[in-house]
Amino acid sequence: MNTGRHGRLHYERFAVETAFAGKAYLVLFLSLSVSISVLYLFLLPSLPLGGLVPYAIRFITPVETAFAITFGVLLSLVATLNVYAFMTRASSVKGVTAGSVIASLVNGLCCTPLIPSLIAMTGASTPVLYEISPRLQAFFEFNSQYFYALSVALLLVSVHYLSRSITACCDVGKRGMSQ
Amino acid sequence: MTNRKPGRRSGSKRKLLLFSIGVLVVLAAAGVGAYAFYGHQQPANTAGTIGINAGDKAPSMPVYLTNGTSTSLSSLQGHAVLVWIVATWCPGCQETAPLIASQYYSQLSSAGVTLLTVEDYNDLGYAGPTMTQFASQYAGGAGSHQGWLFADTSQGATYTYNPQADLDIWYLVSPSGTIVTSGLNLGTTIQSAITAAVSLQTAPS
Numbered sequence: 001m002n003t004g005r006h007g008r009l010h011y012e013r014f015a016v017e018t019a020f021a022g023k024a025y026l027v028l029f030l031s032l033s034v035s036i037s038v039l040y041l042f043l044l045p046s047l048p049l050g051g052l053v054p055y056a057i058r059f060i061t062p063v064e065t066a067f068a069i070t071f072g073v074l075l076s077l078v079a080t081l082n083v084y085a086f087m088t089r090a091s092s093v094k095g096v097t098a099g100s101v102i103a104s105l106v107n108g109l110c111c112t113p114l115i116p117s118l119i120a121m122t123g124a125s126t127p128v129l130y131e132i133s134p135r136l137q138a139f140f141e142f143n144s145q146y147f148y149a150l151s152v153a154l155l156l157v158s159v160h161y162l163s164r165s166i167t168a169c170c171d172v173g174k175r176g177m178s179q
Numbered sequence: 180m181t182n183r184k185p186g187r188r189s190g191s192k193r194k195l196l197l198f199s200i201g202v203l204v205v206l207a208a209a210g211v212g213a214y215a216f217y218g219h220q221q222p223a224n225t226a227g228t229i230g231i232n233a234g235d236k237a238p239s240m241p242v243y244l245t246n247g248t249s250t251s252l253s254s255l256q257g258h259a260v261l262v263w264i265v266a267t268w269c270p271g272c273q274e275t276a277p278l279i280a281s282q283y284y285s286q287l288s289s290a291g292v293t294l295l296t297v298e299d300y301n302d303l304g305y306a307g308p309t310m311t312q313f314a315s316q317y318a319g320g321a322g323s324h325q326g327w328l329f330a331d332t333s334q335g336a337t338y339t340y341n342p343q344a345d346l347d348i349w350y351l352v353s354p355s356g357t358i359v360t361s362g363l364n365l366g367t368t369i370q371s372a373i374t375a376a377v378s379l380q381t382a383p384s
Contacts, residue, residue, distance in 0.1 A: 045274070048269070048270040048271035048274060049271045049274055049275065049364060049366040049367050050271065050347075050363065050364035050366070050367050051364070051366075051367035053278075053366060053367060055278055055282070056274055056278075056366075059270075059273075059274050107270075110269070110270065110271070110346070111269045111270060111271030111272070111346045111347055111364065112271075112363075112364065113343070113345055113363050113364075116343040116344055116345050117343070119343075120343050126338050126342045126343075126344075129342070129343055129344045130303065130304065130338075130344045131304075133303075133343070133344040134266065134303035134304055134305050134344055134346070135304070135305065137269075137346060138268065138305045141269075141270060
């Protein structure tokens, strides 16, 4: 994260303070945070079942709980800053955020027919399927915490680039006004 | 110099955008909620694309029960049998077993269904709990529900019933030994199995 000429996290602090000066953005951020976090609290333990099953929340792990809340807050921050960037004509960041959403859903690749079907579509025989498919599914399931970390890292990168863009756009404006 | 100030676009445009986002969020939340509470029961496979076709005679399957005895699927004829083939390390299967025990076992039992949970041969090559451990950790123990059996099977039967190496696959076998329907991810498709089992029970023989 940035420790540039204005001190630690200058861009991020400036962007957040500037955007949240508007009450509408703060309301948007808070409502999105709660909605996305709750959605992920239900979604993460449901993914191995192959559908959204509210009952599955009883199987949520501490890692999944922490990730659901962190992801909800960070994705909401990115969304809010993106809206703010759009309104102020600063550059928005989309690709990295999309990558983080994909990484956050990786444990859906275990237990569902997605991987076996994709491999079967290549024309692979049953022994080949037995060699590859379970190992791939196990890999995604038992390493999901690394994909969660990747997802959070991508969101932090999004926040950083958005903050730089907003700072470049609006800090110049502010300083220009004060002179 | 071009100063860019926040809020340079018109206030009404900003309100419209924020209102649109708010509406989208509410709609998405409503959609997710509706799906969660009403739509998560997926239809079972009736087209017969999973392993063995519906309507075919169930191929032979050796059944090595956790109590140490050996039998076969055909020896269970006379009852409808829900054959649930699992990898014991699969989290979806570990979540489904207690879901069945707490919410669905009584319905299966009243429909006269024997639930046969079978571990894929060698757990699909990945180490997981034994079937005895699976039963005790996730289903209250192998003997806790009469008519719910836990077993291992052979490599040949695993290949026949589960040719794509799915982690969670099931077949409903009629009392006469015919495949009625099948599906993946029993936790989200079990209602289809129960409906099919009930219609088997009420169908004229």
